[in-house]
Amino acid sequence: MISHLRPAIVMIVLFTLLTGLAYPLAITGIAQLAFPERANGSLIERDGIVVGSSLIGQNFASERYFHGRPSATTAPDPNDSSKTIDAPFNAANSGGSNLGPTSKKLVDRVNAAIEAEFSAGRIDVVAADAVTTSASGLDPHISPRFALAQAAAVAAARGMPEAQVRALVETKVEPRLAGVIGEPRVNVLALNLALDALARAQAAR
Structure with a gap:
């Protein structure tokens, strides 16, 4: 049971960090550098x-x-x-x-x-x-x-x-x-x- 749950939990955590944290921060950083006025509204x-x-x-x-x-x-x-x-x-x-x-x-x-x-x-x-x-x-x-x-x-x-x-x-x-x-x-x-x-x-x- 644990052997089946572990990969699922790892994938959830991994993609949460990638798509929920790393990607938004990267896009926000690029926007602030390239288009600061537009990025700030x-x-x-x-x-x-x-x-x-x-x-x-x-x-x-x-x-x-x-x-x-x-x-x-x-x-x-x-x-x-x-x-x-x-x-x-x-x-x-x-x-x-x-x-x-x-x-x-x-x-x-x-x-x-x-x-x-x-x-x-x-x-x-x-x-x-x-x-x-x-x-x-x-x-x-x-x-x-x-x-x-x-x-x-x-x-x-x-x-x-x-x-x-x-x-x-x-x-x-x-x-x-x-x-x-x-x-x-x-x-x-x-x-x-x-x-x-x-x-x-x-x-x-």
Whole structure:
């Protein structure tokens, strides 16, 4: 009996050490050496304080900032654990709405988002990502079209020339990867931080 159990126990211990300890440590070490910023979460700092990650969107509500695309992430209802409530950009619960193109709930939500954006006077052109959620619910980027559509409202809220805000957006457009993969995009957090920096620089003059 012992002669049969010993090899099994040895293999369990061996592969636990290899796959549960040695391999993760090796991969972590390689990542820290080769891609330290990405390995540590692609964090963004302002004045030495971490304000977010370039990989995870945030829910900007102020009219003084550019808004990201809608997020369908949820969180447990504090009053009823069997239910959920809307919690935009909840990084602990990444996911989309899973609503199909024929879903009335999806159509109603998109129409409500369009009406809200227009009634608030924030945009005069509706980009697709202005009213639809991403698959992860955490997308940190928006299209240049959506960003530029918000420029007038953001400029008005800050008392800045619209042309200046639009020019700032143009400087933050990230191109396709290798010129062919993906679409041009704007990181909302990076854009809003640049907007704050521009406002501070102007105030200091």
